[in-house]
Structure formats: C-alpha cells, structure tokens
Amino acid sequence: MSKRDYYEVLELSKSASAEEIKKAYRKMAIKFHPDKNPGDKEAEEKFKEAAEAYEILSDDNKRARYDQYGHAGVSGNGGFGGGGGFGGGMNMEDIFSQFGDIFGGHFGGGGGFGGGQQQVKGSNLRIRIKLNLEEMVNGTQKTLKVKKMKTAPGATSKTCPTCNGSGVQLKVMNTMFGQMQTQTTCGTCQGIGKVADKIPAGANAQGLIKDEEEIAINIPAGARDGIQLNVRGKGNDAPFGGIPGDLLVIVEEEIDTVIKREGDNLHQELYISFAEASLGTKREIPTVGGKVKITIEPGTQSGKILRLAGKGLPSIDSYGKGDMFIHINVWTPQKLTKEQKDFFEKQMSSGEMVAEPSGKEKTFFDKVKDLFN
Numbered sequence: 001m002s003k004r005d006y007y008e009v010l011e012l013s014k015s016a017s018a019e020e021i022k023k024a025y026r027k028m029a030i031k032f033h034p035d036k037n038p039g040d041k042e043a044e045e046k047f048k049e050a051a052e053a054y055e056i057l058s059d060d061n062k063r064a065r066y067d068q069y070g071h072a073g074v075s076g077n078g079g080f081g082g083g084g085g086f087g088g089g090m091n092m093e094d095i096f097s098q099f100g101d102i103f104g105g106h107f108g109g110g111g112g113f114g115g116g117q118q119q120v121k122g123s124n125l126r127i128r129i130k131l132n133l134e135e136m137v138n139g140t141q142k143t144l145k146v147k148k149m150k151t152a153p154g155a156t157s158k159t160c161p162t163c164n165g166s167g168v169q170l171k172v173m174n175t176m177f178g179q180m181q182t183q184t185t186c187g188t189c190q191g192i193g194k195v196a197d198k199i200p201a202g203a204n205a206q207g208l209i210k211d212e213e214e215i216a217i218n219i220p221a222g223a224r225d226g227i228q229l230n231v232r233g234k235g236n237d238a239p240f241g242g243i244p245g246d247l248l249v250i251v252e253e254e255i256d257t258v259i260k261r262e263g264d265n266l267h268q269e270l271y272i273s274f275a276e277a278s279l280g281t282k283r284e285i286p287t288v289g290g291k292v293k294i295t296i297e298p299g300t301q302s303g304k305i306l307r308l309a310g311k312g313l314p315s316i317d318s319y320g321k322g323d324m325f326i327h328i329n330v331w332t333p334q335k336l337t338k339e340q341k342d343f344f345e346k347q348m349s350s351g352e353m354v355a356e357p358s359g360k361e362k363t364f365f366d367k368v369k370d371l372f373n
Contacts, residue, residue: 003071006053014067018058025054120192120242122149125235127247131223132254133261137288137313139221146215146247149236155207157240158197160189167191194240206239217249222314225253258286264313264322269329272296277330287311287324294326302330 007014010024028050030036037043056062056074065073125148131140159165163186171182185191196207203209215234223229228250235245253261260267270285280298284291287308294306305325312322336344 004049006057006066009049009053010057012057016057021054021057025050025058120238120240122236122238122242122245124245125247126250128250128252129217129219130252130254131219133256133259133266133288133313135219136223136251136253137221139223140219142217142219143214144217145212146234147210147212148234149208150211150213151237151239151241152200152203152207152209154198154200155203156197157194157207160186160193160195162186162188163193165193167193192240192242196240208237208239215247217247219251223251224313225251227251259288259324261313264315266312266322266324267327268324269327271329271331272300273331274333277302277328285326288313296328300328300330302328304328 007016010016010021010028012020012024016024029047032043032047032050034040034044034047056066062074125146127144127146129142129144160167163169167186167189168183168191169186171184173180173182186193189195196205199205199207200209213234215231217229217231219229228248231247231249233244234247237244258268266288268285270283272281272283276283276296277300278298280300281296282293283296284293289311292308292311294308305327308324308326310321311324314321333340
C-alpha cells in the first residue's frame with residue numbers, strides 16, 4: 001500500500017504554517033488516540049500515520065526535502081516507519097516521548113492507554129557558551145562539565161499504592177442527578193504512577209542527586225550570538241526512570257579585538273604608512289579562514305575600502321556567505337627625524353607634493369553605495 005501525502009494526512013495545504021501543522025496534528029492525535037478508540041486497529045494506524053506526517057512536516061529541513069522529492073526524500077529519516085508502510089516498527093512510547101507536549105493533559109503520557117499515568121520528564125538546563133568568530137564560521141565541538149540532577153546509584157521505585165500505578169484517582173459523588181464519577185491526578189505520586197522505594201543517602205525524595213557530567217556539544221557552522229541550541233536528553237534526569245530533560249545551550253560571541261562583525265559581514269581596519277600608500281605594497285591580514293595577502297595599489301587614499309567576497313560568515317537564511325571589508329587608513333607620522341623633516345620641507349617648498357584632487361575621488365556616500373552594488 002502506497003503512502004498517503006503527509007499534507008493530506010493532516011488535512012493541510014502545502015503553504016501551512018508551523019502553528020497550523022501543530023494544531024492539525026493535535027486534532028488528529030486526539031481524534032484517533034487509542035484511549036478514545038480502544039481496540040480499534042484502524043484508528044491506531046491513523047494515529048501513527050498522523051504522527052509520522054507531523055514528524056516530517058514539523059522539521060524545516062525534512063519538510064523541504066519532502067516538498068522537493070516526496071517520500072523518497074525523507075525515507076529513513078522519519079523516526080517511526082523509515083521507508084516502509086505507515087507505522088512500520090512504530091512504538092507508541094516513541095510517539096508520546098517525542099511529541100508529549102502536543103497532547104497536553106488530554107491523555108495519559110507514555111504509560112499505557114487506558115489510565116491517566118503521565119510520562120514524567122526531567123527539567124531542562126540552560127547554559128551559555130562563548131564562541132570566537134572562527135568557531136562561529138566553521139563550527140566546533142565543545143566538551144563542558146555540567147552540573148545536573150541524576151538518578152542516585154541504588155535508588156529504586158515502586159508502584160504507587162494509592163492509584164496502583166494508574167496515576168489517577170477515581171472519586172464518586174452523590175448528586176441530585178445520582179452518582180457522578182470524576183477522575184483526578186493522584187495526589188500521592190502526582191500522576192507518575194510510581195513512588196520512591198529506596199532512597200540512598202544524599203539523594204532527594206525522588207531519588208535524585210546533583211552530580212557533574214562531561215557533555216560534548218556540537219556547534220554547527222554559522223552559529224550566531226543569541227542562538228539557542230537544544231541538546232536532547234542531556235538535562236536533569238526524571239524521577240523513577242522517566243525521560244531526561246534537555247540541555248539548552250545559548251551562544252555568546254567573543255568580542256574580537258581586530259575583526260568586527262556586522263550581520264554576515266566582517267570589517268577590520270588596516271593602517272598603512274604614507275610611503276606604502278604612495279608606492280603600493282602587499283600586506284598579510286587575518287580572516288576567519290586564515291591569513292590572506294592583499295594588494296595595496298600605488299596612490300591609495302586613506303578611507304578606501306577593499307572588499308573580500310565570501311570571507312564573512314555563512315548566512316543563516318541562505319547558502320551564501322557574507323564579505324569582509326578592509327578599511328584603509330593612511331597613518332600620518334607624529335614624530336620625524338631631521339632627515340625626514342628636511343625631505344618633506346623640500347617637497348613642500350618645491351610644490352612637488354601637494355594635495356591635488358582630480359575630482360574623481362569618491363565621497364563617503366559613494367563608498368557606502370559601492371558596498372551594496
């Protein structure tokens with residue numbers, strides 16, 4: 001049986017926004033959820049089908065491949081069925097653990113479909129990491145020591161005696177219309193279905209202890225100041241064998257003393273002597289990709305801007321790169337030797353070295369305009 005179009009599965013147009021995709025999936029998940037359709041195999045398959053569609057369409061990269069190549073472009077990328085039929089090898093626990101936030105409080109988390117037991121998740125951790133320009137351009141890997149809550153060795157749990165592991169308590173009330181039954185979260189286990197059994201010394205009531213862990217973090221090329229990276233499963237452990245939280249890594253840019261960033265473009269000042277400006281020269285300058293040689297033409301004026309195409313940062317929104325701009329400043333010496341002073345005085349008196357603009361010199365605004373043309 002061939003796969004249905006993912007947009008058709010979620011009853012969406014191909015121009016649907018991320019929020020519309022999320023709402024459509026939530027609607028389908030609630031409609032075909034096993035708790036609402038006990039024993040209905042067809043509903044279960046549609047539930048899995050919707051989960052697979054959401055897994056692809058909610059990811060910008062996977063969605064782009066799917067839009068271009070169809071199912072062949074994401075074969076093997078989906079977490080639930082690979083290239084086979086919908087739900088091939090799909091595990092309901094995977095769906096609840098990956099998309100648990102979609103279901104809200106309508107259904108039990110990952111602990112069975114008939115009860116209200118919740119799949120508890122550990123809390124997220126947030127750290128900041130500083131990157132220099134070269135690391136931002138090329139990407140890097142950092143190994144950090146992170147203090148987090150971890151399950152203490154020897155900690156064990158047992159089924160909650162109040163709700164017998166269901167995570168809910170049933171209450172019967174007598175009303176004028178007869179008896180009414182309500183379901184509430186278990187007050188003993190807070191809906192987890194488990195409580196602590198053995199708690200080692202130093203651990204808290206949930207069997208967790210603060211410990212330090214070395215975590216390798218892959219920083220992609222093109223990272224920017226303020227970007228937040230999500231390292232799944234590296235946050236605090238959840239009590240009683242639940243899902244660990246995530247580690248949220250916020251990127252901070254180290255200020256470079258030579259190269260300044262402006263969006264994807266980079267700028268640096270280059271000072272040359274009067275002689276170099278007059279006669280021309282070659283200079284080696286640093287870039288984020290290593291040192292490069294540039295040519296200073298004879299007669300270069302102070303304020304000239306050289307453009308090195310593609311020597312900036314990779315663009316986040318496209319596949320291109322920014323540029324590097326070299327701002328030339330002619331350095332005027334403040335102290336001269338007697339011989340140097342005599343030389344310049346001779347040139348001034350002879351009239352051979354005077355400022356004679358040709359009228360073709362570019363103004364500041366002309367130079368700015370050139371940068372964007």
